Amino acid sequence: xxxxxxxxxxxxxxxxxxxxxxxxxxxxxxxxxxxxxxxxxxxxxxxxxxxxxxxxxxxxxxxxxxxxxxxxxxxxxxxxxxxxxxxxxxxxxxxxxxxxxxxxxxxxxxxxxxxxxxxxxxxxxxxxxxxxxxxxxxxxxxxxxxxxxxxxxxxxxxxxxxxxxxxxxxxxxxxxxxxxxxxxxxxxxxxxxxxxxxxxxxxxxxxxxxxxxxxxxxxxxxxxxxxxxxxxxxxxxxxxxxxxxxxxxxxxxxxxxxxxxxxxxxxxxxxxxxxxxxxxxxxxxxxxxxxxxxxxxxxxxxxxxxxxxxxxxxxxxxxxxxxxxxxxxxxxxxxxxxxxxxxxxxxxxxxxxxxxxxxxxxxxxxxxxxxxxxxxx
Ligand SMILES: CC(=O)SCCNC(=O)CCNC(=O)[C@H](O)C(C)(C)COP(=O)(O)OP(=O)(O)OC[C@H]1O[C@@H](n2cnc3c(N)ncnc32)[C@H](O)[C@@H]1OP(=O)(O)O
Ligand SMILES: O=C([O-])CC(=O)C(=O)O
Numbered sequence: 001x002x003x004x005x006x007x008x009x010x011x012x013x014x015x016x017x018x019x020x021x022x023x024x025x026x027x028x029x030x031x032x033x034x035x036x037x038x039x040x041x042x043x044x045x046x047x048x049x050x051x052x053x054x055x056x057x058x059x060x061x062x063x064x065x066x067x068x069x070x071x072x073x074x075x076x077x078x079x080x081x082x083x084x085x086x087x088x089x090x091x092x093x094x095x096x097x098x099x100x101x102x103x104x105x106x107x108x109x110x111x112x113x114x115x116x117x118x119x120x121x122x123x124x125x126x127x128x129x130x131x132x133x134x135x136x137x138x139x140x141x142x143x144x145x146x147x148x149x150x151x152x153x154x155x156x157x158x159x160x161x162x163x164x165x166x167x168x169x170x171x172x173x174x175x176x177x178x179x180x181x182x183x184x185x186x187x188x189x190x191x192x193x194x195x196x197x198x199x200x201x202x203x204x205x206x207x208x209x210x211x212x213x214x215x216x217x218x219x220x221x222x223x224x225x226x227x228x229x230x231x232x233x234x235x236x237x238x239x240x241x242x243x244x245x246x247x248x249x250x251x252x253x254x255x256x257x258x259x260x261x262x263x264x265x266x267x268x269x270x271x272x273x274x275x276x277x278x279x280x281x282x283x284x285x286x287x288x289x290x291x292x293x294x295x296x297x298x299x300x301x302x303x304x305x306x307x308x309x310x311x312x313x314x315x316x317x318x319x320x321x322x323x324x325x326x327x328x329x330x331x332x333x334x335x336x337x338x339x340x341x342x343x344x345x346x347x348x349x350x351x352x353x354x355x356x357x358x359x360x361x362x363x364x365x366x367x368x369x370x371x372x373x374x375x376x377x
Contacts (some may be wrong), residue, residue: 004362009264013357014199018051018345019188023265028272030188031055036275044158044183044338045069048125051188053343065158072126073147073161076105080134080144088139091132092220095333096213098131099124103209108113110207117351120208121344128340129158132333133165134327142168159183162337167325175324178279182317185272186335188342190265194218194225198343202350202358215343219336222259228331231260231318235295244298252306260315261303269310276316 019047020029028035031050038047042056049057049065063367079101083094103109106123107118134144145168147161154160159179163171189195198215202208219225220331238247253259263270284290296311303309314335321331 007264008359009086013191013196013359014350015353016190016346016349017054018342018349019190021190021265023267026266026269026271028189035185036271038276039181039184042184044180044187045156047184047187048158048341051341052121052125052348069126069158070147070149070156072123073130075127075130075134076102078105079131079177080138083134084138091135091139091329091333092216092226094135094139094367095336096216096220098135099209099216100213102127102131103207106209109209112205112351115350117208117222121348124151124208124212124344125340128335129162130165132330132337133162136166136330137331139327154180158337162334163324166330171324174283178250178283178320179324181279182276182313182320184337185275185313186317188339188345192224193221193332194339195343195346199346199350200357203354205354208344208347211347212340212343215339216336219339220332223315225332225335227259227312227338228314228317228321228335229328231258231315232322232328232331234259235292235301235318238295240291241294241298244295245302248299248302249306252303258299258303259307259312260318261299262309263312266312270312273311273316276313277311280316280319283323287352288325291317292319292322
């Protein structure tokens with residue numbers, strides 16, 4: 001019998017100056033700034049700069065940063081060509097492969113020079129959204145739409161560009177603002193499973209692309225980033241608010257997990273989910289929001305009553321992203337458009353002060369025993 005429940009719960013596995021979670025008080029900060037403040041009062045590009053550079057940008061720093069992202073946003077043509085040749089069923093697999101292909105075309109991909117690593121990070125941050133949008137279109141048999149600066153009234157916003165490249169038309173300003181906020185809320189979360197995966201890979205002194213490919217693999221799982229897609233499918237299965245309470249009670253009775261509910265670190269509530277609920281409540285008169293929100297709030301009420309558990313942000317982005325017209329199986333890739341910033345901030349931090357990450361396992365197998373030759377077994 002093992003002495004550990006597994007999962008490294010509560011284990012401090014690295015020092016980091018990127019983000020901080022107080023699970024008891026439901027507080028989250030990026031580089032010292034409360035994340036709800038950043039989500040409400042700063043753009044995702046300001047937050048990206050903050051995560052990567054350690055400080056919020058001045059106006060001119062932000063302008064130069066946004067211009068650089070704009071310059072780097074288009075994908076090398078060969079990437080789209082190769083993606084076009086792959087089976088299209090699984091967007092997260094396409095994203096994983098797409099990032100891997102991008103690595104082949106990056107002249108700095110294998111460099112260990114800090115300035116070259118920063119250039120790699122900028123390319124990844126700029127291109128993740130372009131890649132996700134292209135995957136979304138290729139899957140529907142449509143030609144990818146390139147980024148467009150002339151039509152972007154918000155001034156080079158990742159959220160605007162992502163929706164534009166996905167849908168081929170200027171997005172609804174309310175949804176652009178909501179997506180910008182959601183991107184900020186998902187940008188970093190300390191040593192979550194995907195970031196930890198990336199840091200483990202980087203700590204072997206492997207390259208940034210390999211680390212991000214590994215992180216994407218971890219994000220895909222429904223216990224982590226895949227929960228937003230799974231939560232949407234749950235709401236669709238429930239169908240209408242009157243069915244939500246009996247459905248939830250029956251699922252809990254069967255000991256099933258309700259996707260988008262629960263968190264390893266937050267003990268009382270997740271501040272990101274609170275903010276998203278508030279934003280969606282303000283939009284509840286919209287037909288693409290209201291009925292889904294009613295279902296979600298019923299599920300939330302019953303889970304809280306029965307298990308004392310709370311929603312995580314994936315519970316509400318499952319409604320928000322659907323309302324924006326993002327296809328359900330693209331929800332987790334959209335998470336990656338945000339989290340690439342946190343992954344990169346952590347990878348740079350890992351390289352700066354590296355030591356191989358190599359924990360031990362508690363051995364629970366058979367005691368030492370003598371080998372019986374094959375002929376005698
Ligand atoms: C952005 C993000 O990645 S946020 C996380 C997204 N993931 C999800 O929403 C998936 C659903 N949630 C879960 O599976 C979990 O709550 C996790 C993985 C997020 C964190 O859980 P952990 O702290 O590891 O808890 P653990 O898996 O040990 O479960 C503890 C107990 O709570 C129950 N539980 C945990 N989450 C849920 C849930 N969503 N629904 C129902 N029961 C749950 C477990 O069944 C278990 O019950 P038991 O003790 O009777 O066996
Ligand atoms: O921190 C975690 O374990 C999961 C999470 O909420 C995130 O990655 O945003």
